[in-house]
Amino acid sequence: MTTTDPPPFEPSTIELKSVADSKIISVSLYSTRAEITRLFKFVVKTGQNQVHIAGLPNVLETESLRVEGRGAATIHDVTVSLAKGEHVPTSSPKLSELLKSRAKTENALTRCEKALTSLEQYLGSLTVQHLEVSNLDNVLEQYDSTGGRLDAKKTELTEELRVLDEQISAERARIAVPHENSELRMQAVIGVFAESEGGVEIALIYAVPYATWTAFYDIRVDMDTKENPVTLIYKAAVKQNTGESWDDVPLQLETSTPTFGLAIPTLSPWNLNVYRAPAARSALLSVSASSAAPMKRMRKMSRAAEVGEALDMDMDMEYAGASVTSKGNVSATFRVPWPGDYSAAMSWVSVPKIDPKTHLNARITNESEYTLLAGTASVYVDGSFISRTAVPAVSPQESFDCPLGLDPSIRITYHPVLKTRSQSGFYNKTATTVFSQRITVHNTKAVAIERLKVLDQIPASQDSQIEVKLISPALTLPGEGGASLGTNKRASVVPKPLVVSVGTGVVAQWDGADEPACDMEALGRDRKLNWLCSVPAQGKVNFTLEWEVAAPANVQIAGL
Template sequence: MVDLETAIAAVTVYPDRARVTRSGKAMLEAGEHRVRVSPLPLELLRDSIRVAGRGEVTVLGVDIVTERQPEPSDEQVTELTARRDAVDAELTELADADKAADARVEFLQRLVHKSAGSLAKASDERVAAFGDSLEAQYAAIHAGRRDRARLRQDKIREKNSLERQLADLGRKNRPDIRAAIITVDAAAPTTAELELSYVVPGATWSSTYDLRIDDKGLSLRWFGLVSQRTGEDWPECRLELSTARPAVALDIPELDPWYLSTTPPEPKRRARRSISDDLDGAAPPQMLAAAAPAGAPPLPPPAPKVREAVTTVDHGATAATYAPQRPVAIAADGTEHRTLITALDLEADLDHVTAPTRSPEAILRATARNTSEHTLPRGRASLFNDSEYVGATTLDIWAPGEERELALGVDDRIRVERELVRRNVSKATLGSSRRIEMEYTITVANHGARPTTVTVLDRLPVAHDTNVTVKETVLKPPPANRDDLGILTWKQDLAPQATTTINLGYRVETPKGVTVFGLPD
């Protein structure tokens, strides 16, 4: 049996698992050998084991075995515990010495205070001698403190090392471990470099984004968050992030029969969302800065931006693999590590959207197209307007060439007001109908420094009963779009410091004795 020392050389992380590749070299004589690689993670998937490498050898097979791990001896634990206790005692002595030094300083201060009167009458030589003595004692005290501080740091490091060794012995007190037994045949004495790869659960990576809007357009930074609890730490090695999902799409999809039933299904409850609901704790952004005033001296050219290390990408038939430019070490403690995958500059059209019947706020909207070759997975996105953080949202999967609307926060420079200017209710008389007339004025003002287009959404009531009639009385200006459900859409172009007004009115007619529900009070 040949024990092969291996190190993790590469890791490919999938959304819910990882493929780990270990490599090592072994001197082999001619003939058949059994090469042992251990320890391996207990949760590795047996069917995923693969062996490759270089050298004049033939791989005859590989087996995964469970081996009982020897328990640590009592002598090892006793020796390490005694050394740790001795270090604790030395640390206590250093602390006592510091307390003695503090007492010495306090004694010297009291001595100076009590001797002040007599020193005022003493000769210059006596005062100088007293000062020299005091200075020497203070110097000796501080020098001792510095020496003890350095010694204390050494002892703390030694204690931490001993505690780690004790913890390792405790972790090794497990009944079994995994090992791979590789059977190879060497035609002649050779140095074989073997690579063992396997898949383990407990690893994951997800996408997060920074979306930043400025006067040049929309910039997107795509980050990968990697974490793992596979049972073994990953040192600095070649790390790849793959969008492939090995556990998904392993079967050709088939359809089950579609049955009809006279039993009504359970109703589905649906939560309604507004465009501002996509922002978690959104704060009012600082909007794009105004242009420089006329006659101002030209600004110096900006310094070049800091370069960002992005990943290289390999596109496959159904997935892509991204490799960071530098090795990354990831501990098996679940800590998330963030690495930049790519940085994209996208063209975006900016406008504002408001639905004043629900909220007197204007949302800054960016309509952008994914002009890159990357399919961006679903992930959390932090939104920035220039350097100001405005909130967070969830970015759904975004394919190349696909257009997407992004809500970038409430813009307080677009002021919206919806005011009821007329409400008239007529009583029904003999043979007549009852009329309710409502009229609103919507005022939109652009207090920003740049022109913008504001999409205003409002609605007319829709009658479900044939006895109820709804007629529009005022729609000025006419809406750009309206649908069968009464939703009205205006698109208003506003210059800086400009204001526009929309008048909306309707009349509801009902027969005598009929009560209408749903109208505002």
């Protein structure tokens, strides 16, 4: 054929196996499915080539398949079908030769064993009538010589047979790999036209279900570190049963949800008419069929069979960490690994009226440019596992609270309450009881702590005859109390501060006053308050809650 001759009309056929002749170069894993990119490299002939690719997963979503060509070739029609069953090779020229050699060796071993048996029988048949005493030495010498030679031959043949059995097993394993995988029976036929003979690459990109990932975290706290004491390690739990192996593949974790063949919905006619009672008649069912617009792809594709059933075996993997490669709250792409230090404000909280134990908490701020997905977290403090907690979806610069368990090194004593009762009034006597509750905080750590919050409360009156007044700390409700400025009747009233200092490193406030979303109108209405403390190493802090309850002397108060 000269260079001016047209390419042959009959297409050249190229047979490829998906697993053996390609490599997965990318897996984009979404919450319910994965997108696989497989790269094939092969040589085409001038003219039309038909590339048969076998061993694709049964669960492949055919409407998602697209083919990209790389090289001096043009891709034509792509056809996908489910193989009904392929011949699995059970023999090979090498296996045939090995089997022949084994048969010969086995026959030789059988003859050798029969010769040894005959030699023993011959020696046992000799008697004095048949053998003179003068010939006995010669017979025994020949027996030893022949028997020794046969024994050595038997040992040699037995070893040769063992080696042949090993070679036969290895060859059978070789020709049977890969076996026809019942979960990898989808096949594709791709038309490739080449202007000249040479190497080309094609990438098959397709989606498969039965693959998912979820986010979870390790939160590690180093109590001896002042700056960045919290390290958050992003992890991903990957589960797939697509039938394909994902060993050593580049994996991207996606938060968006892909849509294949999803059409824009259409509105059906909405008509009004005069209602008429239906006449007795047979019901007719009208069914309208609609088809979703196929996903835009490079080449035409048709489907010749339905997808097979899902696999029974799951494949579980765990990826520690994930580095983000695209931004946004709607979707993000992650690659492993991604540990990170996050801004964290450590705090301690105790409600000694209920339980004197102290709870350690970290308010972690997401200072990255990417959203943290909702998931579970394993919490470690100073290398020890503490608990598991839930991490919500956290946008950039948003914070979330992470409980870190109990801190036994902060000891709080809730002393018995002291009561002082008195009466006043001549005709209408009023009984007043002053309650004094002392609280002691002891920091047994070798380092100082800050942001210790101790919560308590005073009772709230539900009757106009009972008056409850907070004495210490001197907090007032927003807009109440304070001193008047000026002498005119319109003088403004300056309320007392919502936060008061009650000692070195200790301030008191209505509970919730330091929250970003504080409702000023509701502040203190539940009569809950707290102290914020800074306690030195091996130091103690004392503060007192004092309030009084006044009511008519003849009134019995319930709830004290």
